[in-house]
Amino acid sequence: MTTHEDDARTTGTDRAGATLVDVEDLAFAYGDVSVFEDVSIEIRANAVTALIGPNGTGKTTLLRTLAGLAEPTAGAVRYHGPDVPREIGYLPQQPAFRPGFSAAETLAFYGSLVGESRAEVSARLERVGLADAADRNVEALSGGMTRLLGIAQAAIGDPPVVVLDEPASGLDPGMSAHIYEIARELADADTAVVVTSHDMGLVERTADVIALLDAGGVAVTGSPNALLDRFDVDSLHAVYEAAVSGDLTRVSVRGESA
Numbered sequence: 001m002t003t004h005e006d007d008a009r010t011t012g013t014d015r016a017g018a019t020l021v022d023v024e025d026l027a028f029a030y031g032d033v034s035v036f037e038d039v040s041i042e043i044r045a046n047a048v049t050a051l052i053g054p055n056g057t058g059k060t061t062l063l064r065t066l067a068g069l070a071e072p073t074a075g076a077v078r079y080h081g082p083d084v085p086r087e088i089g090y091l092p093q094q095p096a097f098r099p100g101f102s103a104a105e106t107l108a109f110y111g112s113l114v115g116e117s118r119a120e121v122s123a124r125l126e127r128v129g130l131a132d133a134a135d136r137n138v139e140a141l142s143g144g145m146t147r148l149l150g151i152a153q154a155a156i157g158d159p160p161v162v163v164l165d166e167p168a169s170g171l172d173p174g175m176s177a178h179i180y181e182i183a184r185e186l187a188d189a190d191t192a193v194v195v196t197s198h199d200m201g202l203v204e205r206t207a208d209v210i211a212l213l214d215a216g217g218v219a220v221t222g223s224p225n226a227l228l229d230r231f232d233v234d235s236l237h238a239v240y241e242a243a244v245s246g247d248l249t250r251v252s253v254r255g256e257s258a
């Protein structure tokens with residue numbers, strides 16, 4: 001596994017490799033049910049940062065606080081990137097678009113909010129591999145195509161930080177690999193990319209930094225190689241099995257003794 005930071009530094013933007021968001025001592029609770037506490041992570045440009053961990057450990061919640069869509073109970077999310085109209089792009093786990101409009105019209109609408117031309121929007125459709133589906137109505141897109149449109153939407157306006165919640169879940173291996181290639185390309189273009197995923201193979205191949213959420217916080221964090229070394233194993237899957245506490249066949253529900 002290589003980090004791609006050295007390559008990306010040659011692209012010449014002044015944010016290459018910089019910490020664009022720092023998350024400090026973050027806590028989130030639904031009422032008096034704590035989801036996580038004391039989460040501290042640095043989100044850097046040119047890196048794909050992957051959040052992994054069992055169902056219900058708070059990955060989506062953490063992404064929503066990063067994207068400013070949920071207010072943390074304690075701690076801080078600080079953005080240190082450039083002053084731009086759109087600082088953070090966000091792909092929800094289940095992107096949905098207003099029916100009755102084509103993929104191109106939909107993206108053009110979002111593009112118009114940040115001053116992007118039709119040509120720029122077309123180039124975005126092309127980049128995610130949706131050029132042939134540009135005139136197809138959004139309700140006629142497959143699950144994979146809807147995700148691709150969602151990724152194009154998340155990247156519109158070139159936000160320095162792009163947050164993708166399980167961008168490849170439920171997709172075939174080819175489409176999953178394609179989506180992670182796009183994530184890699186975004187990172188190589190000086191974006192700080194944050195993804196959640198349950199696909200350990202894709203994460204191991206793509207991520208520069210991994211944070212494993214478990215038992216109400218970040219259980220382990222590091223580069224894929226550092227984690228393999230630390231647990232003396234040869235796959236991220238084995239790291240996961242070694243690091244996750246408790247019964248791997250049960251869903252974590254914080255605040256309950258299920």
Ligand SMILES: Nc1ncnc2c1ncn2[C@@H]1O[C@H](COP(=O)(O)OP(=O)(O)OP(=O)(O)O)[C@@H](O)[C@H]1O
Nearest residue numbers: 030035054055056057058059060061062252253254
């Ligand atoms: N609106 C809500 N009200 C109360 N609890 C919630 C709400 N949304 C999520 N939760 C709980 O918060 C916890 C974290 O949920 P979250 O969706 O962030 O986990 P996750 O790690 O993304 O899970 P998954 O891997 O299944 O997508 C879970 O226990 C979930 O049941």
